[in-house]
Amino acid sequence: MAKYLLLKHYRGAPAAVNDVPMAQWTPEEISAHMQYMQDFADRLEGTGEFVDGQALAPEGTFVRYDGEGRPPVTDGPFAETKDLIAGWMVIDVHSYERAVELAGELSAAPGAGGKPIHEWLELRPFLTAPPTITE
Amino acid sequence: MNEVLLRSLTPSVLGILVRRGADFAAAEDAVQEALIEAIRVWPADSSPSSSSQEPPVRDPKGWLVTVAWRRFIDATRADAARRRREELVEEEPAPGPAPGVDDTLQLYFLCAHPSLTPSSAVALTLRAVGGLTTRQIAEAYLVPEATMAQRISRAKRTISGVGVSPAQAGPRARGTFNQPGDVATVLRVLYLVFNEGYSGEVDLAAEAIRLTRQLASAIDHPEVAGLLALMLLHHARRAARIAPDGSLVPLAEQDRGRWDTEAIAEGVEILQAALARDRLGEYQAQAAIAALHADAPTTEETDWVQIVEWYDELARLTDSPVVRLNRAVAVGEADGPRAGLAALATLDASSASSVSRGHPVPRYTAVAAYLHERDGDLTKAARLYAEAAQKAPNLAERDHLTRQAARLNARLRR
Incomplete structure (x- = not known):
């Protein structure tokens, strides 16, 4: 069993096939998209493969330590930041092939014109616990 | 009451319910509920000094059978659509012969059935044979309880369709488990529980040993x-x-x-x-x-020479690239790093196809780094350790390999 993170990007992924900003969709198309995402998560819970899913606000703040006794420095958001995460889903599946299959299904979520977005999703394996028997 | 002792009764209690005519999935649910009830109501320490008003349970197995059977009947009655089973449970159950080793063994086979994915077989084995709760299993594998509950109920649905159905086999088939898988699949499941467990409330390695010990006494x-x-x-x-x-x-x-x-x-x-x-x-x-x-x-x-010989046996039995990788390490110790690198080179060639698909043998680069270091090529070893760290499938290994690279780089700077 292996856990994978499915990352959805606002920015930083290659362009989707059906690449129309959401604000240009009809309200019904937006509803259909949201329903698809919800159904997908529900279905994965039913197959025993769902771990977690969250969406993130596009605007974030960069924070760093600024030395003893000083408050942290904040900065941003930076318009030029290349990579912007929109949300994630964590799945627990029996193989890499299964993870790819599920990411493919999620990428088929409907967008403008009710057609699949064909959006690029990033698939990242979790680092696991070390196995006991190695030699 | 010792929880491990309590859980060790799970297979025989489940066996008794199935023999009385309960179907496996419903019986397993009922036993799980009885176990949770037992943990809740039994005194944690049943010694006389315990302040609990609860009397010590003299016959834990009898108690579990009674409670589980009652739960099974309640659940069955609640489901009015299932008339046939209702008629069944109205009959007073016959005491029947004491189920023993055979039931336990059948249960292992069923829970490791080849129609299940490894993760489903692991979850079902831990619950139906090990007596762990769904919550404990979910925690151990770091997934939500609802997900684990679904994984287990799907697994039960999958195996309910395997083997000979009671209708096909006639009334005699009732009260037995369905067709078993084979010993190799059971061992694979237990190996996974032992080797790929996370740490949580439940010690999965100890649990795997307990379940394998129980299996060894049954077969x-x-x-x-x-x-x-x-x-x-x-x-x-x-x-x-x-x-x-x-x-x-x-x-x-x-x-x-x-x-x-x-x-x-x-x-x-x-x-x-x-x-x-x-x-x-x-x-x-x-x-x-x-x-x-x-x-x-x-x-x-x-005794590295003997270890190499055992790896040769192992390679004959499995021919897995992981075995040949470990063999290369042993050869490096027995005959020197050059011999180890030569053994690694043969692996390189024969596993080229899997490497090209993006699934290299885990730890291949780490082994190469180690052998090059022993051969005195510190620059190459440091580079390979850093590369191996990038590919490490777990955090502990990655940190270890990063330290190895750092150690060599510090030496090279001197």
């Missing part, structure tokens, strides 16, 4: 004994394997004084009895390698 099979020996020999090193800061301590650097000599002695004894049967299998061969390590008072005194 006389040299590979079951081999797996039990393998687990004991590795479990014996556990205290020495993880440093106080959580980092991994490689075998060569472990404080051998911290190895559990009792577990080693038991593992060796079980292994020797299994090997005497002359039916070698991969678990016995792996255990033999672990026993040779356990036998060496220091790293330097390790």
Whole structure:
């Protein structure tokens, strides 16, 4: 069993096939998209493969330590930041092939014109616990 | 009441319900509820000094059977659509012969049925044979309880369709488990529980040993004994394997004084009895390698020549690239790093196809780094350690490999 993170990007992924900003969709198309995402998560819970899913606000703040006794420095958001995460889903599946299959299904979520977005999703394996028997 | 002792009753209680005519899925749910109830109401300490008003449970198994059967009947009655089963439970259940070893064995086979994915088989085995709660299993594998509950109920649905159905086989088939899988699939499941467990409330390695021990007492099979020996020999090193800061301590650097000599002695004894049967299998061969390590008072005194021979046996039995990789390490110790690198090169060629698909043999680069360091090529070794760290499938290994690269880079700067 292996856990994978499915990352959805606002920015930083290659362009989707059906690449129309959401604000240009009809309200019904937006509803259909949201329903698809919800159904997908529900279905994965039913197959025993769902771990977690969250969406993130596009605007974030960069924070760093600024030395003893000083408050942290904040900065941003930076318009030029290349990579912007929109949300994630964590799945627990029996193989890499299964993870790819599920990411493919999620990428088929409907967008403008009710057609699949064909959006690029990033698939990242979790680092696991070390196995006991190695030699 | 000791929870492990309580859970050890799970297979026989489940066996009794199935013999009385309950179907496996419903019986398993009922037993799970009875176990949860037992944990809730039984005094944690049933000694006389306990302040609890609850009297000590004299017959835990009888109690579990009674409660589980009542739960089963309640659940069945609640489901008015299932008339046939309702008629069944109206009958007073016959006491029947005491179920024993056979039921337990059938249960292992059923829960490891080849139609299940490994993760489903692991979850179902831990619940139906091990008596763990869904919550405990979910915590152990770091998934939500709802997900684990679904995984288990799907697994039960999958196996309810396998084998001979009661309708096809006639009334006599009722009250028995369905067609079993084979010993190899059961061992694979137990191996996974032992080897790929996370740490949580439940000690999965100890649980895997308990379940394998229980299986070994139910079936006389040299590979079951081999797996039990393998687990004991590795479990014996556990205290020495993880440093106080959580980092991994490689075998060569472990404080051998911290190895559990009792577990080693038991593992060796079980292994020797299994090997005497002359039916070698991969678990016995792996255990033999672990026993040779356990036998060496220091790293330097390790009998690497014999270990290479066991890897040769193992390669004949499995022909897995991981085995050939580990063999290359052993060859490096027995005949020097050049010989080890040569052994690694043969692996390189024969596993090229899997490497090109993006699934290289895990730890290949780490082994190459180690052999190059021993061969004196520190620059190459440092580069390979850093590369291996990038590819490491787990955090502990990544940190260990990063430290190796850092150690060599510091030496190279001097």
